[in-house]
Amino acid sequence: MRRNTFSAVAVLAAATLSLAACGGSSSSGTPSASSSSGPSGEITVFAAASLTGSFTNLGKAFEAENPGTKVTFSFGPSSGLAEQIDQGAPADVFASAATKNMDQVVEAGNASNPVAFANNTMEIAVPADNPAGVDSLDDLTNKDVKVVLCAQDVPCGVSARAVFKNAGITVTPVSNEVDVKSTLSKITLGEADAGLVYVTDVKAAGDKVSGIEIPADDNATTTYPIASLKNSKNADLAQAFVDYVLSDKGTAELGTAGFSKP
Missing domain, CATH: 3.40.190.10 (Periplasmic binding protein-like II)
Known part of the structure; x- marks a missing residue:
């Protein structure tokens, strides 16, 4: 704007147009355009x-x-x-x-x-040092091996029992946990020798546990x-x-x- 070129009215009009060009603002001070940006x-x-x-x-x-x-x-x-x-x-x-x-x-x-x-599939999880020497599903039938599972009405518990049915084995858990994270926790803390969890949970646990693959013919997918x-x-x-x-x-x-x- 040049010096003294416009009257006060013109200056006010220009300021109003400038605000309009910028989109104005909402009552909260947030640009009104943001309401439609996502x-x-x-x-x-x-x-x-x-x-x-x-x-x-x-x-x-x-x-x-x-x-x-x-x-x-x-x-x-x-x-x-x-x-x-x-x-x-x-x-x-x-x-x-x-x-x-x-x-x-x-x-x-x-x-x-x-x-x-x-999709997710099941895997045997054991403590990192695998104290019970578990290396297959059949080892989970040993009464000296403490196995922990998800509760039977929880998806990971349903899948675990489907695996046992597919393999034709009977496994008696020492505890049935509320979810897969609780099941995995029992294993990482050394309170169980093995458990069935999802492959994703074994991966997420890193070096805290070791994973033992389940044969495809016996495994279950959710x-x-x-x-x-x-x-x-x-x-x-x-x-x-x-x-x-x-x-x-x-x-x-x-x-x-x-x-x-x-």
Whole structure:
């Protein structure tokens, strides 16, 4: 603006036009354009315990790519999470370690159109020094070998028992744990000689445990479905997170953790 060229009225008009060109601002001081730039707000994701590592990483990456969003996770056994959802627990997304538990939520009218996003298989986990000398499924039938499993109504417990059925063996556990993380903890702490967990959990444990592969003919695979929930208070953000899990970036992160494509 040149010196003394415009009147005070012209100066005011120019200032008004300048603000309009910049998009103005909302009452909170945030540019109004931001409201249409992408998802915002918070969501809570209920996810199977076996997804703890990969989903924690995906949540951080999602937040970084979508400033102004926050993803809070509640990890646990899929069966328990499904019950909580059907009882009205506030959640926006459900990622289950079994189609059975997702079907329960869908049948209750709390979700629709779930999509499979990963597969997982079982593996024998033993303490790093393998004190019981376990090297096969048959060794788990030895009464002197302390075996720990997930509870039989939890997906990892269902899969473990399917493995034993496929192998034609009977295994009596010393304890049945609430989820796969609790099962693995018993092994890393030396409170059990062996247990059946997912291959992803053996990988996540690093050098704390050793993994023993289960023959393909005996092994069991579980499929993980994901869906946004009908009672979500932020449906757009919930669906955006689901889409992110299903994206190439989500698939890559899950693959790094040891999951396979469904």
